[in-house]
Amino acid sequence: MTATTTARTTAAPRASLARSRALARTGTIVKYLSLVLACLAALVPLVTIVVLAFKTDDEYRTTTPLTPPGSWLNLDNFVTAFTRGGMLTGFVNTGIILVVSVVGTILIGTMAAYAIDRFRFRGRKLVLGGFLLATLVPSVTTQVATFQVISALELFNTRGAAILLFMGTDIVAIYIFLQFMQSIPVSLDEAAMLDGANRFTVYWRIVLPLLKPAIATVVIIKGIAVYNEFYIPFLYMPSQDLGVVSTSLFRFMGPFGAQWEVIAAGTLLVIVPTLVAFLFLQRYIYNGLTAGATK
Amino acid sequence: MTQIASPPEVAATVTSDGRRRGTRPGAASGGRARRRGGRVTPWLFLAVPLALLLLLTYVPVANLLWYSVTDWDGLSPVKEFVGLENFVEIFTRPEVFQVFFVSLFYLAGAIAQLVLALYFATLLSFRTRFSNLFKGIIFFPYLINGVAIGLVFLYFFRPGGTLDALAALVGVQDTPQWLGDPSVVNTSLAATSVWRYMGLNFVLFLGAIQSVPAEQYEAADLDGATSWHKFRYIIVPSIRRILGLSFILAIAGALSAFEMPYIMTGGANGSETFVIQTVDTAFRFSKVGLASAMAVVLLVIVLVITGVQRLLFPDEKKEDVS
Numbered sequence: 001m002t003a004t005t006t007a008r009t010t011a012a013p014r015a016s017l018a019r020s021r022a023l024a025r026t027g028t029i030v031k032y033l034s035l036v037l038a039c040l041a042a043l044v045p046l047v048t049i050v051v052l053a054f055k056t057d058d059e060y061r062t063t064t065p066l067t068p069p070g071s072w073l074n075l076d077n078f079v080t081a082f083t084r085g086g087m088l089t090g091f092v093n094t095g096i097i098l099v100v101s102v103v104g105t106i107l108i109g110t111m112a113a114y115a116i117d118r119f120r121f122r123g124r125k126l127v128l129g130g131f132l133l134a135t136l137v138p139s140v141t142t143q144v145a146t147f148q149v150i151s152a153l154e155l156f157n158t159r160g161a162a163i164l165l166f167m168g169t170d171i172v173a174i175y176i177f178l179q180f181m182q183s184i185p186v187s188l189d190e191a192a193m194l195d196g197a198n199r200f201t202v203y204w205r206i207v208l209p210l211l212k213p214a215i216a217t218v219v220i221i222k223g224i225a226v227y228n229e230f231y232i233p234f235l236y237m238p239s240q241d242l243g244v245v246s247t248s249l250f251r252f253m254g255p256f257g258a259q260w261e262v263i264a265a266g267t268l269l270v271i272v273p274t275l276v277a278f279l280f281l282q283r284y285i286y287n288g289l290t291a292g293a294t295k
Numbered sequence: 296m297t298q299i300a301s302p303p304e305v306a307a308t309v310t311s312d313g314r315r316r317g318t319r320p321g322a323a324s325g326g327r328a329r330r331r332g333g334r335v336t337p338w339l340f341l342a343v344p345l346a347l348l349l350l351l352t353y354v355p356v357a358n359l360l361w362y363s364v365t366d367w368d369g370l371s372p373v374k375e376f377v378g379l380e381n382f383v384e385i386f387t388r389p390e391v392f393q394v395f396f397v398s399l400f401y402l403a404g405a406i407a408q409l410v411l412a413l414y415f416a417t418l419l420s421f422r423t424r425f426s427n428l429f430k431g432i433i434f435f436p437y438l439i440n441g442v443a444i445g446l447v448f449l450y451f452f453r454p455g456g457t458l459d460a461l462a463a464l465v466g467v468q469d470t471p472q473w474l475g476d477p478s479v480v481n482t483s484l485a486a487t488s489v490w491r492y493m494g495l496n497f498v499l500f501l502g503a504i505q506s507v508p509a510e511q512y513e514a515a516d517l518d519g520a521t522s523w524h525k526f527r528y529i530i531v532p533s534i535r536r537i538l539g540l541s542f543i544l545a546i547a548g549a550l551s552a553f554e555m556p557y558i559m560t561g562g563a564n565g566s567e568t569f570v571i572q573t574v575d576t577a578f579r580f581s582k583v584g585l586a587s588a589m590a591v592v593l594l595v596i597v598l599v600i601t602g603v604q605r606l607l608f609p610d611e612k613k614e615d616v617s
Contacts, residue, residue, distance in 0.1 A: 027522070031418050031421075031423070032424075034414070034415075034418065035415070035418060035419075035423070035429050038411075038415060038429075038432075038433050039429060039432045039433065041490070042432050042433055042435065042436055042490070042494075043432060044457065044461070045447050045448060045450075045451045045457060045490070046447060048450070048451070048457040049446075049447050049450060052450065064455075064460045064463075065450070065455075065456055065457045065460045066457070066460045066461070066464070108343055108344045108347065109344075111340045111341070111343065111344060112340070112341060112344035112345075114340055115337040115338075115340035115341045116341075119336065119337035119340075121334060121337045121338075122334075124337075127341060127345065130345075130348060130353075131348065134348060134352040134353075136597060136598055136601050137352055137356060137594065137597075138547070138551050138593060138594065138597050140551065140553050140570050140574070141551070141570060141573055141574075141589070141590035141593050141594065142352075142355045142356060142359060142590060142594075143574065143577075144359065144362070144573065144574070144577040144583060144586045144587050144590050145354075145355035145356070145358040145359040145362060145587060145590070146351060146355040147577075147578075148355075148358060148369075149350060149351065149354055149355055149358075164347075164351070165351060167347065168347030168348070168350065168351040168352075169347075169348075169351050169352060174344070199336050199340075203340070224438060227440065228438075228439075228440045228441055230440075230441050230442050230554060230558065231553070231554065231557075235574075235578070245440065246440055246441065246442045247442075249440070249442045249443060249446065250442045250445075250558065252446070253446075253449075260450060263446055263450070264446075264450065266446075267443045267446045267447060270440050270442070270443045271439055271440070271443050274438050274439055274440065275435070277438075278431070278435060278438055282431065285438070286434075286498055286502070289495065289498060289499075290498070290499060290502045
C-alpha cells in the first residue's frame with residue numbers, strides 16, 4: 001500500500017496510476033463477489049425450504065433438494081400444516097400473547113421511566129441500579145427458579161405465564177423510554193401542572209403521546225422477540241391448545257417427522273409474516289435494534 | 296493508596312455531573328413543581344414495574360441461591376440443606392468439562408461471526424450498488440423465528456439434504472453426518488448460530504461506522520488516504536466501543552448457547568451445552584438443587600465477564616446517553 005502511494009508522488013505517475021486503477025478494479029470485484037457469496041449463504045438454506053414446500057411427497061423422495069417442484073401451485077402442504085399441524089392455534093395464541101404483553105410492556109416501561117426521569121426521590125438511584133443489574137441476569141438459567149414462582153401463582157399452563165414473563169422482564173424497553181424521555185422538555189409538564197393537571201394527567205396526556213417514536217421502537221423489537229420466543233412457551237405452556245407459533249412448529253418434528261415437505265410448509269408459514277414485517281418496517285427495525293442492543 | 300483511589304472518584308463525579316447536566320434544564324426551573332409531586336407519587340408509578348422486577352428477577356435469583364445449597368427435587372415439601380455438595384458435584388463430574396469444551400465451538404463461531412460482520416459492514420460503508428438489498432439479505436436471518444431456523448438447518452444438514460446436494464454438485468460424495476457425527480455436530484450447530492446472529496452484529500457495526508461524519512472521509516480523501524487507511528484510522532476507532540461490547544456479549548453468548556442446539560439435536564451426539572444440561576437437570580431429572588447450583592455458576596461467570604467489560608470500557612454509559 002505504502003509502496004504505491006510513494007510511487008505515485010515520485011516517478012512514473014502514469015504507470016502507477018494504471019496500477020492503482022487495476023488494484024481498485026480487483027478490489028471492486030472481490031467486494032461484490034464476497035457480497036454475493038454472503039447473500040447466497042443467507043438465501044440458499046431458505047430457498048431450498050421454499051422449493052421443498054411446494055413438492056409432493058413423491059417428489060420429495062425422488063428428487064434432490066435443488067430440483068424445483070413440478071408445480072409451484074401445489075398448496076397441499078400448506079393446507080396440511082395449517083389445519084392438521086395446529087398452526088392456526090399457534091397464530092391465535094401468539095397474537096393474543098403478543099398484543100397483551102406489548103401493551104403491558106409499554107405501560108410498565110413508560111411508567112417506570114416517567115417516575116425515574118421526572119421525580120427526584122429517596123431511593124431513586126437504588127431503583128435505577130435495580131433495573132440495571134437485572135439486565136445482567138441470563139434469563140434461561142433462572143427459569144429453574146422462575147418456574148417455582150409461576151407455579152406458586154398458579155399460572156402454569158396458562159397464557160398468563162408467558163404474558164407475565166414477557167411484561168415483567170423487559171428492562172431494555174425501560175431504557176429506551178428513559179433515553180427518549182430525557183429529550184422531552186420538562187417545561188411541558190410544568191406548564192400543564194400550572195394549569196392544574198396532576199401527575200397522572202401529565203403522564204397520560206402529555207408524556208405518553210410524546211413518547212410515540214419510542215413506543216413504535218419498543219413495539220417492533222418486543223413484537224419480534226415475542227413472536228420468536230421459544231423456550232418460555234415451551235416450558236410454561238406444554239398443553240397442545242396453548243401452542244404458540246414456535247411451539248406448534250416445534251411439535252411438527254413428531255407427527256410429520258418423515259414428511260419434510262409439510263415441515264417446510266409450516267416453516268414458511270412462520271417466516272412469511274416476519275418477511276412482510278421486515279419489508280414494510282425496515283428502517284424502524286434497524287433503528288430499533290440499534291437502540292435496543294446497545295442498551 | 297489514596298492517590299490510587301482518587302482517579303475513579305474523580306471520574307465518578309464527572310459522570311454524575313454529566314448526567315445531571317443532561318436533565319438540568321427542568322430541574323433548574325421546575326424545582327417547585329417537582330416538590331409538589333410529593334413523596335408518594337413516584338412510588339405509585341413504580342409500584343407495578345418494581346413488583347414485577349422483584350417477583351420475576353430478584354425473587355428467582357434469591358431462590359436460586361437458596362436451592363443451590365439444598366437437594367430439592369422441585370416437588371417435595373422438604374428441602375434438605377446440603378452445603379456446597381452441589382457445587383462440588385458440578386466441578387468433579389467429567390461431563391462438565393465436556394460441556395465447556397462444547398462452548399469453545401460456539402466461541403470460535405462467535406469470533407468468526409464478529410470478523411465477518413466487521414468485514415461486510417466495512418464493505419457496505421463504502422459506496423456500493425444495491426447496498427440496501429445486500430444489507431437486507433445479510434441481516435434478515437436474524438429476524439427469523441428460532442424454531443424455523445432450526446428446521447431449515449435440520450433439512451440443510453440432513454443426509455441427502457441441501458448441503459449434501461451442494462457437495463455433490465462440486466463432486467464430493469463422501470460427506471459426514473453433519474448432525475449425527477459427534478466430531479462434526481458442534482461445528483454444524485455453531486455455524487447455524489453464526490448464520491442466525493451475524494446480521495445483528497453487522498447492522499450494529501454498520502450503524503456505528505455510518506455515524507462518522509462524512510467530512511472525515513472527505514478530508515481523508517484530500518489527504519490521499521487509501522481504503523486501508525480509512526479503515527484503520529477512521530472506521531476502527533469509531534466502532535471500538537461497540538466492537539468491545541460485542542466481543543464480551545459473544546463470550547457470554549457462547550457460554551449460554553442454548554436455543555439452536557436444543558431445537559436441532561436436543562443435546563444429542565455430544566452437542567449438549569451448559570444451559571441444556573442445566574434445564575435438563577432441573578426439568579427432566581428433577582434435580583432442582585443441582586440445577587440451581589449450575590445456574591449460579593453461570594450467573595457468576597456472566598457477572599465476572601460483565602465486570603471485566605465495565606473495567607475495559609468504562610465510558611460506555613456516558614457516550615450512550617449523549
